[in-house]
Amino acid sequence: MDQMQKHGKRAGVKQKRNVVLPFFMGALAFICCYPILFLMTGSLMGQGEAAENLRPVFSGAEGFASWSVLPFQPTLRSYVELIFDTPDFFVMFWNSMKITGGILLGQVVFGIPAAWGFARYRFRFRRSLFFLYIVMMMMPFQVMMLSDYLVIRRMGFMDTMAAIILPGIFSTLPVFIICQFFKEIPEELLEAARIDGAGEGNIFFQIGLPLGKAGIISALVLQFLECWNMLEQPMAFLKTPSLWPLSLFQPQITAETAGAAFAASVLALLPAIWVFLAGHEFLEQGIQAYCGNV
Missing domain, CATH: 1.10.3720.10 (MetI-like)
Structure with missing residues (x-):
């Protein structure tokens, strides 16, 4: 009976580990990849949206920079200007x-x-x-x-x-x-x-x-x-x-x-x-x- 209980505890610990470890590794992967997502999101923002979000950083205004996961109005204008101008x-x-x-x-x-x-x-x-x-x-x-x-x-x-x-x-x-x-x-x-x-x-x-x-x-x-x-x-x-x-x-x-x-x-x-x-x-x-x- 004791062996069965020990075996059940080990199985429970292993199951928890199988759930927690992938979640932990996925969180670390997201943290590592977030700067790339940040760059891609910023490159698709319009000039006004990017400037407004980052204005406290560049102008020294009060408050904090804001950011959104997806641009409000996605555009390729920044790529066009960079490539052609x-x-x-x-x-x-x-x-x-x-x-x-x-x-x-x-x-x-x-x-x-x-x-x-x-x-x-x-x-x-x-x-x-x-x-x-x-x-x-x-x-x-x-x-x-x-x-x-x-x-x-x-x-x-x-x-x-x-x-x-x-x-x-x-x-x-x-x-x-x-x-x-x-x-x-x-x-x-x-x-x-x-x-x-x-x-x-x-x-x-x-x-x-x-x-x-x-x-x-x-x-x-x-x-x-x-x-x-x-x-x-x-x-x-x-x-x-x-x-x-x-x-x-x-x-x-x-x-x-x-x-x-x-x-x-x-x-x-x-x-x-x-x-x-x-x-x-x-x-x-x-x-x-x-x-x-x-």
């Missing part, structure tokens, strides 16, 4: 594409071979150098800003896209993530390839890259998300507005341009969402490798 948006959009593409291309050229070297070769000071990589990976941009500024200014790259692209090319995070995947390749497989007469280059391209594809893609996805949204680097190294990326377009918000700013935020979010959805499976593997080795 705001050429600066497209200039900044393509600047972001150039900066992000240049950084990712450089990391493919330099970061992947560096990760392969750390993972598969034994050389002097390898551990010390890799430890230095990890230390640099942990440092925020604010710590490295002064040294980066001095080097970039000495090289004559201030106020050019190279001031953003070159430091990003040699970011240490992709090397660390890709290296963990390269280390999982069995050494016996590489030795068999060498016995068959394969050179080191063939081993890298025909064995290393295919087997390390998950780590490479996950690292590139993470770097895309970071580079696409970078803010402090352009503010520190770029002074000419025509060179600014899209991330610097967002702060230019007033009560009269709030709708266009919301629409710009939604359009700027679309590439990041697409890249995330395309590589989220590999991204999960990369995060697991990162968390398991830090």
Whole structure:
């Protein structure tokens, strides 16, 4: 009888857990997704409605900003004005594409071979150098800003896209993530390839890259998300507005341009969402490798 009561209590606890846990996770998911819903709602509001709701924020008037889940009169006017009447948006959009593409291309050229070297070769000071990589990976941009500024200014790259692209090319995070995947390749497989007469280059391209594809893609996805949204680097190294990326377009918000700013935020979010959805499976593997080795 006691066992039946214990079994009944356990079943009741399990049933409550099955009800409470999904509700709790759903609430957290809604909280995380609410900013996106906020942006989409604001982008569909008319100029007068958005300005009226946010007037206390921009004008310093008394009271609090108000918001509604659905616009009172939905309109695509903000998107039309942004696409057809705001050429600066497209200039900044393509600047972001150039900066992000240049950084990712450089990391493919330099970061992947560096990760392969750390993972598969034994050389002097390898551990010390890799430890230095990890230390640099942990440092925020604010710590490295002064040294980066001095080097970039000495090289004559201030106020050019190279001031953003070159430091990003040699970011240490992709090397660390890709290296963990390269280390999982069995050494016996590489030795068999060498016995068959394969050179080191063939081993890298025909064995290393295919087997390390998950780590490479996950690292590139993470770097895309970071580079696409970078803010402090352009503010520190770029002074000419025509060179600014899209991330610097967002702060230019007033009560009269709030709708266009919301629409710009939604359009700027679309590439990041697409890249995330395309590589989220590999991204999960990369995060697991990162968390398991830090």
